[in-house]
Amino acid sequence: MAGRRDFDLIVRGAGPAGAAAAMTAAKLGLRVALVDRKRFPRDKLCGGGLTGRAMAHHRRIFGTDRPDVPLEVRREFAFHAFGQDLGMTRDAPPIHLAMRRELDHHLVDRALAAGAVDVTGHALDLDLGDPAGPVLFNQTMRLTAPLLIAADGVNSPTANALFGQAFDRDRIGFALEIEHLGADPARPLRIDFGAAEWGYGWQFPKTTGTTVGVGGIMARNPDLKAAMKAYMARLAIPEGARVKGQFLPFGDFRKRPGQGRVLLAGDAAGLVDPITGEGIAHALHSGELAAQTAAQAIREAHPEAALGRYTTALRPIHSGLTMARLLRTIMFRRALRPAFIRSFRESRSLREEYLRLLAGETDYAPLMRKTAMRMPGFAARALFGR
Ligand SMILES: Cc1cc2nc3c(=O)[nH]c(=O)nc-3n(C[C@H](O)[C@H](O)[C@H](O)COP(=O)(O)OP(=O)(O)OC[C@H]3O[C@@H](n4cnc5c(N)ncnc54)[C@H](O)[C@@H]3O)c2cc1C
Numbered sequence: 001m002a003g004r005r006d007f008d009l010i011v012r013g014a015g016p017a018g019a020a021a022a023m024t025a026a027k028l029g030l031r032v033a034l035v036d037r038k039r040f041p042r043d044k045l046c047g048g049g050l051t052g053r054a055m056a057h058h059r060r061i062f063g064t065d066r067p068d069v070p071l072e073v074r075r076e077f078a079f080h081a082f083g084q085d086l087g088m089t090r091d092a093p094p095i096h097l098a099m100r101r102e103l104d105h106h107l108v109d110r111a112l113a114a115g116a117v118d119v120t121g122h123a124l125d126l127d128l129g130d131p132a133g134p135v136l137f138n139q140t141m142r143l144t145a146p147l148l149i150a151a152d153g154v155n156s157p158t159a160n161a162l163f164g165q166a167f168d169r170d171r172i173g174f175a176l177e178i179e180h181l182g183a184d185p186a187r188p189l190r191i192d193f194g195a196a197e198w199g200y201g202w203q204f205p206k207t208t209g210t211t212v213g214v215g216g217i218m219a220r221n222p223d224l225k226a227a228m229k230a231y232m233a234r235l236a237i238p239e240g241a242r243v244k245g246q247f248l249p250f251g252d253f254r255k256r257p258g259q260g261r262v263l264l265a266g267d268a269a270g271l272v273d274p275i276t277g278e279g280i281a282h283a284l285h286s287g288e289l290a291a292q293t294a295a296q297a298i299r300e301a302h303p304e305a306a307l308g309r310y311t312t313a314l315r316p317i318h319s320g321l322t323m324a325r326l327l328r329t330i331m332f333r334r335a336l337r338p339a340f341i342r343s344f345r346e347s348r349s350l351r352e353e354y355l356r357l358l359a360g361e362t363d364y365a366p367l368m369r370k371t372a373m374r375m376p377g378f379a380a381r382a383l384f385g386r
Pocket residue numbers: 012013014015016017018035036037038044045046047048049050051054123124151152153154156157175176177213215246247248265266267268271272277278279280281283
């Protein structure tokens with residue numbers, strides 16, 4: 001058949017999850033196609049904040065200390081919650097801040113240099129009816145493989161084809177963001193819990209400007225534009241820059257991350273932290289895990305085994321997201337806000353625990369314990385069932 005190309009693995013979507021999957025598969029010796037409907041560099045709405053956790057995954061998967069793109073590095077954080085100043089934390093583990101246009105292009109280049117075949121810049125349809133495995137095709141090419149990793153983002157057309165919808169509209173998050181141009185080293189990296197309902201706001205300084213945004217559960221934010229306007233006014237950011245919006249799968253992950261011979265990774269599997277909004281780390285890690293489990297199943301000539309193994313491999317990420325969701329219900333419940341604000345402002349160790357979480361040095365369990373200890377008894381019971 002004209003244009004038919006057979007692979008061991010197809011990766012659909014070349015953001016951080018897809019690039020990590022393709023890189024891992026190529027390193028494991030698989031013939032892997034990296035497909036994206038866009039040609040890179042392409043824009044992606046994102047704060048571009050790389051936590052220590054994301055940097056560690058990057059280092060392991062791509063083999064270099066830091067991505068070779070312009071990075072702003074910050075160790076000082078200004079925390080605010082529900083309009084109140086919670087203080088500045090200095091000497092925190094560093095957060096690296098990148099523009100996604102540059103970061104994603106770089107990661108794709110690394111995966112291609114490792115041997116992945118470049119199929120970016122092509123819009124391909126999915127055919128799940130072929131018994132030999134998933135097929136991506138258009139009028140001129142037909143890509144086949146026993147397994148497909150779908151890393152095609154929050155609006156995942158693959159998840160939509162498998163489950164009838166890419167996400168649950170009642171639980172999805174939504175975020176608005178602007179790029180304020182002109183580097184301003186005096187602007188701190190700042191996080192405002194509650195700048196949106198059941199969500200937060202962020203001011204992320206970059207080498208070329210500042211990214212400012214708000215995001216929260218969509219169903220609880222009927223007027224997110226007003227929240228964005230108020231937040232920009234609070235930060236003294238002039239209006240005028242184009243406000244862009246995107247869905248954010250705020251902790252609403254898929255318990256079964258795929259179906260048959262299709263594995264979902266990154267946003268397509270809903271792997272975004274419901275408190276921090278962080279998704280790049282889980283995207284990189286899940287892409288890696290998907291490729292590793294796919295490689296094992298292909299070696300054993302048993303592609304159907306990949307999904308079960310991948311689901312098991314994702315368990316630690318799923319349990320972290322479940323805990324974070326529980327903690328979020330405590331943080332954002334109106335009756336508990338004063339206790340949360342007081343705890344976070346007065347407890348240096350709670351703030352440090354949160355920063356250690358962002359740095360990837362700990363997980364949610366110790367943070368939940370510390371938070372519960374400082375909250376009223378009924379909140380502790382809600383967190384730990386005691
Ligand atoms: C406003 C905002 C701010 C954020 N800030 C941060 C932050 O500071 N730090 C952080 O860690 N996370 C942040 N996130 C979350 C983060 O952006 C995502 O979790 C992350 O991009 C997920 O990576 P991914 O590879 O799964 O998907 P994406 O990065 O979305 O990549 C998906 C890719 O799939 C491609 N694609 C889509 N459809 C098709 C198709 N039919 N065929 C082929 N390819 C297709 C797209 O072109 C795209 O390249 C933010 C999100 C938003 C919305």
